[in-house]
Amino acid sequence: MDEHESPELTEDEKRLFANLMPEDLSEILDTGVNRRHFLKLMTLAGGGILAAQSAVAEQLLTRPLTPAPAIEPASVSLDNAVNVSFKVNGTVRKLTVDSRMTLLDALRERLDLTGSKKGCDHGQCGACTVMVNGHRVLSCLTLTASCEGKAVQTIEGLAKNDTLHPMQDAFLKHDGFQCGFCTPGQICSAVAMLDEAKKGQASYVTQNVRQTTGPARLSNEEIRERMSGNICRCGAYPNIVAAIQEVYSGKPVEQVFRSV
Ligand code: FES
Numbered sequence: 408m409d410e411h412e413s414p415e416l417t418e419d420e421k422r423l424f425a426n427l428m429p430e431d432l433s434e435i436l437d438t439g440v441n442r443r444h445f446l447k448l449m450t451l452a453g454g455g456i457l458a459a460q461s462a463v464a465e466q467l468l469t470r471p472l473t474p475a476p477a478i479e480p481a482s483v484s485l486d487n488a489v490n491v492s493f494k495v496n497g498t499v500r501k502l503t504v505d506s507r508m509t510l511l512d513a514l515r516e517r518l519d520l521t522g523s524k525k526g527c528d529h530g531q532c533g534a535c536t537v538m539v540n541g542h543r544v545l546s547c548l549t550l551t552a553s554c555e556g557k558a559v560q561t562i563e564g565l566a567k568n569d570t571l572h573p574m575q576d577a578f579l580k581h582d583g584f585q586c587g588f589c590t591p592g593q594i595c596s597a598v599a600m601l602d603e604a605k606k607g608q609a610s611y612v613t614q615n616v617r618q619t620t621g622p623a624r625l626s627n628e629e630i631r632e633r634m635s636g637n638i639c640r641c642g643a644y645p646n647i648v649a650a651i652q653e654v655y656s657g658k659p660v661e662q663v664f665r666s667v
């Protein structure tokens with residue numbers, strides 16, 4: 408058998424791991440690391456990418472080595488494991504996750520809901536926006552463990568069977584995207600933003616936050632401000648604003664693009 412295919416680590420390889428990350432060795436071996444993973448890690452280390460032992464340990468412990476089922480068996484052993492029960496798009500989901508796992512990773516990697524995108528993973532682009540209890544959140548900055556008992560809605564849960572959500576319809580009508588990478592986050596953000604405005608919640612451009620009574624009036628400029636946390640690298644902003652304005656006003660908004 409090719410030595411790369413041999414599943415077990417040799418004693419020398421274990422010793423190397425023990426030197427590199429003595430405190431994490433037993434955890435690493437418990438998670439089923441085999442020679443293939445070992446060689447990959449050593450390649451990363453040689454390239455200077457393995458900046459810190461803890462980063463590797465975290466990767467090993469937060470990311471499943473093999474595809475995990477949506478409902479995890481109770482036998483999974485993680486030192487930092489927490490059980491989380493929450494509703495995702497109306498369905499109760501129960502997961503055993505590392506306490507450090509973000510909601511974005513849980514949605515994408517454990518529940519196969521890949522609509523929410525990982526753009527920056529640092530809370531700067533908005534591509535990962537979902538709704539938790541009706542409020543828009545950046546799922547890359549939200550711990551799964553903090554969602555216990557809450558209701559999460561993602562882009563996958565907006566349409567009702569074959570009927571798109573009005574915001575999805577409007578984005579299609581107004582061509583509110585090009586590559587589409589930011590679009591799930593834009594749409595989730597827009598849906599929650601209209602609810603915020605309806606409740607009269609202030610924004611950065613509200614003239615007097617002490618006098619916010621009743622729903623906010625959304626000019627195009629105010630929509631731009633309230634959506635400023637969602638970046639579109641394709642620059643589809645005029646079309647995105649037109650789509651949101653149409654859903655907000657309930658009246659047709661002139662399309663800002665021309666088909667050739
Ligand atoms: S991926 Fe969450 S804000 Fe960019």
Ligand code: FES
Binds near residue numbers: 583588589590638643
């Ligand atoms: S449509 Fe491409 S990033 Fe927004």
